[in-house]
Amino acid sequence: MLALELSGQAYNKAAHRERLGALLKNRSNGSIEFKHCNISAALLALGFPYVAGYKPRSNYQSLLLEVLEQQLKSNPLVDHAALAAVQLPAVAPPMIDFSRVRDQAPQLQPRTGEPSAPMVFKAVKRDYLEREALNQSLGLAGEKFVVEYEHWRLVKLGHQKLADSVQHISQSRGDGLGFDILSYEQDGRERFIEVKTTSFGRETPFFVSRGELALSKQAEDQFHLYRLFEFRKAPRLFELSGPLERHCLLDPITYRATFS
Structure with a gap:
């Protein structure tokens, strides 16, 4: 989904969730959605953007970060799509309804999850x-x-x-x-x-x-x-x-x- 979104291509979240539900028979739709929010937080930790609509929830296990890192390393398409997306030039939109621009700031959330451990040194390809x-x-x-x-x-x-x-x-x-x-x-x-x-x-x-x-x-x-x-x-x-x-x-x- 991330590669498709970064490339400007359409995808169907509901269909994706249904496919996962068939594989994860003991998981509810809500738990699958929540796990995607954990993945969003892990993506941010690795220097990647996250899939729109999955608000990052940072209380994930360190194993998720390790598995996600391996998945990203084995999928060069995500790397190419992300690099292209962040380097695109931009211009200010010529027409905008400023009355619809304001939004609420995210609320500061205390960090939760596993106790902090000594820093682990990892090779990071790109941020x-x-x-x-x-x-x-x-x-x-x-x-x-x-x-x-x-x-x-x-x-x-x-x-x-x-x-x-x-x-x-x-x-x-x-x-x-x-x-x-x-x-x-x-x-x-x-x-x-x-x-x-x-x-x-x-x-x-x-x-x-x-x-x-x-x-x-x-x-x-x-x-x-x-x-x-x-x-x-x-x-x-x-x-x-x-x-x-x-x-x-x-x-x-x-x-x-x-x-x-």
Whole structure:
């Protein structure tokens, strides 16, 4: 299903579930659906997107991760489809009903499941989510989308002058400030917006820099992260305001090594 979805081809979830049910005679439809949600969480852990509609549920056994990793290694089609999907160029949609764009942010869930074990070192062929985060075309399209959205939001609130003052800071002043878009509240206070864009589902992890994390704490009354998801299909967004650690589990991915 993942390969078909990434390739833009149709498939039938119900038919797939029925085929599995015939093989797993002691499993209910609900348990099969739940297991697919476990698989979604395991896919994210391996750096893959997940199948739309199967909300990731992270309380899976480590054996599932091992089996899934072996299945993915033996199926190069998934690798090719995922790589092609995350590297596609993107453009901001020309016509959009912004009144239908907002969504609820995922709820922060405590980690459950097996007790944590010492780190296991594994060879990872690709991290597709990281590669998508480096897709400059997609990132720029998402930022342009948010510039238009903020203009619409402020006009709708009756503040045309503020709407006309919205700035695409990452383009006019460069990266490194910890945010991409300068917008405004109704009273004229500045709103610092960092944009993270994905073509995949709402629960897809995203990457933040040290500067973005620091700004979310230092300017907590002004910092807003806009997470765009399903961008290539029908863009939606949710908003995280203030310190990111209030909303997300933050995993250190890399460290900067220096000699002084």
